[in-house]
Amino acid sequence: MQHFTRALLIPAGLAVIASNRVTAQAVQTxxxxxxxxxxxxxxxxxxxxxxxxxxxxxxxxxxxxxxQLVDFKSGSATKVGREGQGPGEYSMPMALVALPGDSSGIFxxxxxxxxxxxxxxxxxxxxxxRPEGDDDGRREAGASNRDGPMFRMGGMSMTxxxxxxxxxxxxxxxxxxxxxPDGPVAADSVALQRFxxxxxxxxxxxxLKVPKNNxxxxxxxxxxxxxxGGANPFLPRDEWAVAPDGRIAIVHADExxxxxxxxxxxxxxxxxxSYTKTKVTDKHKKWWQENQRxxxxxxxxxxxxxxxxxxxxxxxxxxxxxxxxxYLPPFLTNAAQVAPNGELWVLRATASxxxxxxxxxxxxxxxxxxxxxxxxxxxxxxxGTGTVYVARYDEDDLQYLQRYRLQ
Numbered sequence: 001m002q003h004f005t006r007a008l009l010i011p012a013g014l015a016v017i018a019s020n021r022v023t024a025q026a027v028q029t030x031x032x033x034x035x036x037x038x039x040x041x042x043x044x045x046x047x048x049x050x051x052x053x054x055x056x057x058x059x060x061x062x063x064x065x066x067x068q069l070v071d072f073k074s075g076s077a078t079k080v081g082r083e084g085q086g087p088g089e090y091s092m093p094m095a096l097v098a099l100p101g102d103s104s105g106i107f108x109x110x111x112x113x114x115x116x117x118x119x120x121x122x123x124x125x126x127x128x129x130r131p132e133g134d135d136d137g138r139r140e141a142g143a144s145n146r147d148g149p150m151f152r153m154g155g156m157s158m159t160x161x162x163x164x165x166x167x168x169x170x171x172x173x174x175x176x177x178x179x180x181p182d183g184p185v186a187a188d189s190v191a192l193q194r195f196x197x198x199x200x201x202x203x204x205x206x207x208l209k210v211p212k213n214n215x216x217x218x219x220x221x222x223x224x225x226x227x228x229g230g231a232n233p234f235l236p237r238d239e240w241a242v243a244p245d246g247r248i249a250i251v252h253a254d255e256x257x258x259x260x261x262x263x264x265x266x267x268x269x270x271x272x273x274s275y276t277k278t279k280v281t282d283k284h285k286k287w288w289q290e291n292q293r294x295x296x297x298x299x300x301x302x303x304x305x306x307x308x309x310x311x312x313x314x315x316x317x318x319x320x321x322x323x324x325x326x327y328l329p330p331f332l333t334n335a336a337q338v339a340p341n342g343e344l345w346v347l348r349a350t351a352s353x354x355x356x357x358x359x360x361x362x363x364x365x366x367x368x369x370x371x372x373x374x375x376x377x378x379x380x381x382x383x384g385t386g387t388v389y390v391a392r393y394d395e396d397d398l399q400y401l402q403r404y405r406l407q
Contacts, residue, residue, distance in 0.1 A: 042398035051384030163242030270366020
């Protein structure tokens, strides 16, 4: 019996920033300012936010396994759907995607589908991202193609979506594991893929480097285990995000710079940005261990003789590491987001709750144009029309959703 295990960490890091100096032009650091409003009731983990046209906001909390429709004007929240496996239900609301007609999709990897939500916040049907002609997902799972997302269940990628374009096409990263002649093989890059809803097929639109030892394969024969996402958290890694017009932003870690890939494949590379390197200390290591323990959520996916199953739970016990790099990279994992106006926001790296988080903002040419500093113990969780949504952490690690108006 082959036994594959995949661990996915829901984005849960605190704001991180390193002391730095910037490239070709001096960029002044600005403050985010005062929140326009804050929702009174706390969340356990804000994984995704989606602003609707009427100003109400969908909020996904995978720790509590709940999606709520928040109304800042009235200060009320309405539960959307419920936990389960039937109509109008989800088992793990891990992400939200924007779809045409002001509708939304709740990414539910445990049920292998997206639950559709209308503009009124009421759940509807389901969206499957199974490729056309793939009856049960095993054809994709056994593919030897390096672009093939090996760990799909029911043909659906188990990687959280990174965004959608205006046509509702969904962008995901492929698996860093492919099937070789002797079994699973770890790759040094993953395919960035667009699920074309009209054609019901995946299209490779780029590639992303992954850090060394991001995938570990052990065992052999009928007993094999694969763990994805186990690389040291402070190793340099490229990050990516998607703009509403379908452009893909890649921020490169080796040379801190932003790259854009247009829907037609045209690539635009911005200039290299310099930064002062920060040494990794015992304080950084302790922060990471505590952060994983308090805010992590793990999803396990298993393949037993072609039958896929999944479950969720708290993160595993954090093991002592001996592969720490000497310096922090310019940014850590899940650092990139694209605002509705097409600007790329990159969260700079430090691992400390004592430092105010800061975001570097890049324009469509890949040029660094601004730096925005947030209050301590906060992070950006989403955008709206002229707005940015921030999760504020209190001393008990409860999260409060704030809305800021962008100038």
